[in-house]
Amino acid sequence: MSRSITVDEVAAAPDSGGTDYINATKGVWSWLTTVDHKRIGIMYLVSVLTAFALGGFFALLLRLELLTPKHTIMSADTYNQAFTLHGVVMVFLFIIPSIPGALGNFFLPIMIGAKDVAFPRLNLLSLYLYWIGAIFALSSILSSGLDTGWTFYVPYSSTTNTAVVNVTLGAFVLGFSSILTGLNFIVTLHKLRAPGVGWFKMPLFLWGLYATSIVQILATPVLGITLLLLVFERTLHIGIFDPALGGDPVLFQHFFWFYSHPAVYIMILPGMGIISELIAVHAHRKVFGYKAIAFSSVAIALVGFLVWGHHMFVAGQSELASTIFSFLTFLVAIPSGVKVFNWIGTLWGGSISFKAPMLFALSFLFLFTIGGLTGVFLGMLSVDMHLHDTYFVVAHFHYVMMGGTVTAFVGGLHHWWPKMTGRMYSEKLAVLSCALYFIGFNATFFTQFLMGSRGMPRRYYNYLDQFQPLHAFSTFGSWILGAAFLVMLYNLLNSLKNGERAPKNPWGGLSLEWETASPPVTENFVHVPHVEHGPYDYAATVARRAS
Amino acid sequence: MTNTPIELGSFWLPKQSSTVAPQVDQAWNAVYWVAVFFFVLVVTGMVVFSWRYRRKKEGEVTSDVDHNTALEVIWTLIPLGITMGLFTLGLRGFINASVAPADAIEIHVTAQKWSWSFTYPNGTTTAELGVPKDKPVKLVMSSTDVLHSLYVPEFRIKQDVIPGTYTTLWFQATEAKEVALLCTEYCGTGHSDMAAKITVMEGPKYLEWLDANGDGADKPPAERGKSLFTTKSCAGCHSVDGTRVVGPSMKGVFGKMEDLADGTQVKVDENYLRESLLNPNGKVVKGYQPLMPSFQGQLKDKDIDAIIAYLKTVN
Numbered sequence: 001m002s003r004s005i006t007v008d009e010v011a012a013a014p015d016s017g018g019t020d021y022i023n024a025t026k027g028v029w030s031w032l033t034t035v036d037h038k039r040i041g042i043m044y045l046v047s048v049l050t051a052f053a054l055g056g057f058f059a060l061l062l063r064l065e066l067l068t069p070k071h072t073i074m075s076a077d078t079y080n081q082a083f084t085l086h087g088v089v090m091v092f093l094f095i096i097p098s099i100p101g102a103l104g105n106f107f108l109p110i111m112i113g114a115k116d117v118a119f120p121r122l123n124l125l126s127l128y129l130y131w132i133g134a135i136f137a138l139s140s141i142l143s144s145g146l147d148t149g150w151t152f153y154v155p156y157s158s159t160t161n162t163a164v165v166n167v168t169l170g171a172f173v174l175g176f177s178s179i180l181t182g183l184n185f186i187v188t189l190h191k192l193r194a195p196g197v198g199w200f201k202m203p204l205f206l207w208g209l210y211a212t213s214i215v216q217i218l219a220t221p222v223l224g225i226t227l228l229l230l231v232f233e234r235t236l237h238i239g240i241f242d243p244a245l246g247g248d249p250v251l252f253q254h255f256f257w258f259y260s261h262p263a264v265y266i267m268i269l270p271g272m273g274i275i276s277e278l279i280a281v282h283a284h285r286k287v288f289g290y291k292a293i294a295f296s297s298v299a300i301a302l303v304g305f306l307v308w309g310h311h312m313f314v315a316g317q318s319e320l321a322s323t324i325f326s327f328l329t330f331l332v333a334i335p336s337g338v339k340v341f342n343w344i345g346t347l348w349g350g351s352i353s354f355k356a357p358m359l360f361a362l363s364f365l366f367l368f369t370i371g372g373l374t375g376v377f378l379g380m381l382s383v384d385m386h387l388h389d390t391y392f393v394v395a396h397f398h399y400v401m402m403g404g405t406v407t408a409f410v411g412g413l414h415h416w417w418p419k420m421t422g423r424m425y426s427e428k429l430a431v432l433s434c435a436l437y438f439i440g441f442n443a444t445f446f447t448q449f450l451m452g453s454r455g456m457p458r459r460y461y462n463y464l465d466q467f468q469p470l471h472a473f474s475t476f477g478s479w480i481l482g483a484a485f486l487v488m489l490y491n492l493l494n495s496l497k498n499g500e501r502a503p504k505n506p507w508g509g510l511s512l513e514w515e516t517a518s519p520p521v522t523e524n525f526v527h528v529p530h531v532e533h534g535p536y537d538y539a540a541t542v543a544r545r546a547s
Numbered sequence: 548m549t550n551t552p553i554e555l556g557s558f559w560l561p562k563q564s565s566t567v568a569p570q571v572d573q574a575w576n577a578v579y580w581v582a583v584f585f586f587v588l589v590v591t592g593m594v595v596f597s598w599r600y601r602r603k604k605e606g607e608v609t610s611d612v613d614h615n616t617a618l619e620v621i622w623t624l625i626p627l628g629i630t631m632g633l634f635t636l637g638l639r640g641f642i643n644a645s646v647a648p649a650d651a652i653e654i655h656v657t658a659q660k661w662s663w664s665f666t667y668p669n670g671t672t673t674a675e676l677g678v679p680k681d682k683p684v685k686l687v688m689s690s691t692d693v694l695h696s697l698y699v700p701e702f703r704i705k706q707d708v709i710p711g712t713y714t715t716l717w718f719q720a721t722e723a724k725e726v727a728l729l730c731t732e733y734c735g736t737g738h739s740d741m742a743a744k745i746t747v748m749e750g751p752k753y754l755e756w757l758d759a760n761g762d763g764a765d766k767p768p769a770e771r772g773k774s775l776f777t778t779k780s781c782a783g784c785h786s787v788d789g790t791r792v793v794g795p796s797m798k799g800v801f802g803k804m805e806d807l808a809d810g811t812q813v814k815v816d817e818n819y820l821r822e823s824l825l826n827p828n829g830k831v832v833k834g835y836q837p838l839m840p841s842f843q844g845q846l847k848d849k850d851i852d853a854i855i856a857y858l859k860t861v862n
């Protein structure tokens with residue numbers, strides 16, 4: 001069946017037959033044993049949001065403790081455990097699986113007109129592995145906690161008497177979940193695109209996921225090996241990293257960042273993909289520089305493998321190594337900058353509506369630009385000597401990871417919520433939560449740039465009195481941020497009960513997910529779609545309708 | 548630990564108190580203004596286009612322009628050029644900070660949970676760092692336990708301190724004042740208290756100070772023991788006023804009967820104290836973790852004698 005569709009046709013099309021995926025079968029068991037990528041996506045969504053709530057709870061506790069320079073609500077040891085768990089939960093249980101696991105699983109097959117991912121059972125397995133890994137990691141809370149920081153630097157991690165083994169085994173299992181998802185996405189994109197969906201007719205979100213998947217399958221094994229070696233060192237006393245056993249602690253950092261720097265791209269690339277969707281759909285305009293954005297994702301993914309040493313400029317690696325890593329770091333900054341320019345270019349000549357998802361996308365542009373530019377400070381060798389391991393770094397990566405990825409995730413969630421649930425949320429509350437989020441975020445984290453450049457080290461329980469006003473400001477900001485998420489949660493949950501029924505295509509998008517019902521049927525489409533127009537051919541579509 | 552504040556030199560940065568700092572700040576200024584420029588550019592573009600191209604009615608025809616090769620080449624190459632400039636600037640300051648002058652005074656730094664100790668060319672060891680003004684100083688650093696990192700905000704220097712390896716750092720202080728030295732690599736419970744004070748002194752005063760803090764072989768043993776108790780970081784884990792820190796307080800320790808973790812009791816005498824220092828995990832005090840490091844090789848016999856003499860006086 002070959003046809004092209006206009007915005008209005010899509011919106012007006014009668015619901016196609018079949019039951020939607022939510023009501024297709026009933027009962028908890030039907031969810032736990034499902035191989036439907038949409039249901040798996042929803043279960044991922046609930047899981048990662050739960051992790052986010054937990055990590056956010058730790059964050060609020062930390063900020064509260066830092067309200068005063070000395071003891072506020074917890075002891076130094078508790079504080080050290082709280083920031084470790086905040087980091088571990090946010091990185092391994094939330095941000096890495098968040099967009100690929102939830103939105104990626106749900107939309108990747110639909111966006112290419114496929115019925116499911118290539119290996120649906122493997123997909124369910126990766127969800128189960130995520131749960132098992134999460135249980136391992138969180139079991140540490142009930143046993144002796146964990147106080148190494150999410151980076152597990154040795155020899156601290158090989159000597160502390162907290163639950164390093166539980167958590168590293170957890171992260172090891174989570175790694176497999178991540179690898180399997182990546183593998184599944186790559187094969188799906190290569191093999192299951194519907195007729196007419198060429199590589200360059202794919203929505204840019206999918207390019208983001210594709211680049212992410214490459215990093216996931218190539219880098220994650222290194223983390224797995226590293227953590228396993230750490231476990232061997234702790235349990236069998238094999239000297240690999242601990243100098244007391246004849247090992248090399250800097251080696252651990254090389255191994256760790258060889259994964260964890262690319263992991264930064266696992267976290268941000270899917271978010272960048274979402275932003276391309278949000279801006280194009282809500283500006284009703286063809287993406288400016290489609291190929292530049294698509295290829296820059298892949299370029300970032302590949303060059304991103306060669307810059308890990310910029311985490312180690314003062315760690316005791318050779319000066320020559322530091323110089324090379326600094327140079328390559330500047331190179332990897334360019335494609336990210338190019339993307340920002342392209343997004344701004346996509347606003348030019350558009351017809352922009354400012355619905356909540358678009359407001360989140362614009363917030364992203366603002367916050368991510370700050371996050372990216374402050375990264376350039378840290379890439380400069382001499383400036384990094386001063387800023388390394390201060391709050392400047394904390395602020396920088398929160399601007400990228402939260403201001404970037406979380407903003408994109410939340411924006412994407414609002415954008416696709418009607419499609420996933422079949423319900424519309426309150427636009428007013430959504431705008432309110434976005435405003436609170438934007439204000440709270442900047443109040444919390446911009447202050448931290450200033451503290452850092454003035455010399456406030458990170459991971460400090462006690463701090464010099466002179467930093468108190470800034471710390472207090474940051475803590476107040478965190479409360480606004482917390483409130484933003486409560487409003488958002490209320491709004492989304494409330495829509496499930498009281499929201500209006502969502503139309504097929506509330507925003508006038510042209511990619512395939514807007515052609516199927518809201519919520520979609522189990523098979524995604526009643527007929528295999530045949531696509532002739534690209535996902536962003538807005539001008540042509542409007543013209544065709546006019547004639 | 549000390550609470551020396553960090554003196555500010557500008558809105559963003561601490562005061563420049565070393566010869567390394569101006570080059571670092573020059574690089575900071577360059578990247579700062581580049582960042583401000585691009586930030587303003589992006590946000591202006593975003594705001595102006597958002598306003599100019601806001602949706603006025605349904606079905607507006609939008610631009611079909613999907614690329615512009617010249618524009619895209621420009622906005623790739625210009626940032627590339629700028630970043631290469633920034634890279635070079637950063638490299639310059641880094642090289643300057645990495646290569647210590649040959650005539651630098653060499654001070655050995657030992658980091659341990661959660662204190663610093665500094666050993667000068669004449670063998671003196673102190674817990675706070677004293678340095679002469681306008682003279683290059685090279686720190687040769689090592690850790691006895693986990694990673695630490697030596698950071699002096701007003702000097703703009705930082706370097707990790709690693710067990711089993713030496714790392715180095717140098718600076719030349721430009722002002723006679725006290726500056727804060729902090730630990731910036733997470734190292735556990737006392738990480739944020741692992742600070743020390745650097746006292747920058749005029750040359751002659753420095754020499755005087757060094758003498759006054761010297762080995763003090765001529766001083767009475769109890770007095771030497773007292774200063775060893777701080778310089779060897781015992782004070783980080785043991786109080787002398789009865790409060791419990793990481794380890795038991797030393798108040799009235801000599802001569803008392805101590806309950807051990809294995810249920811036995813022992814009288815605290817000279818031999819027990821000596822064993823506590825050289826093989827601390829041999830007899831562990833009840834209610835405490837075996838966290839005390841061994842001082843085997845770090846304390847000479849006469850140091851141990853001095854510490855014991857001091858502990859006898861702590862009541």
Ligand SMILES: [Cu+2]
Nearest residue numbers: 695730732734
């Ligand atoms: Cu430390």
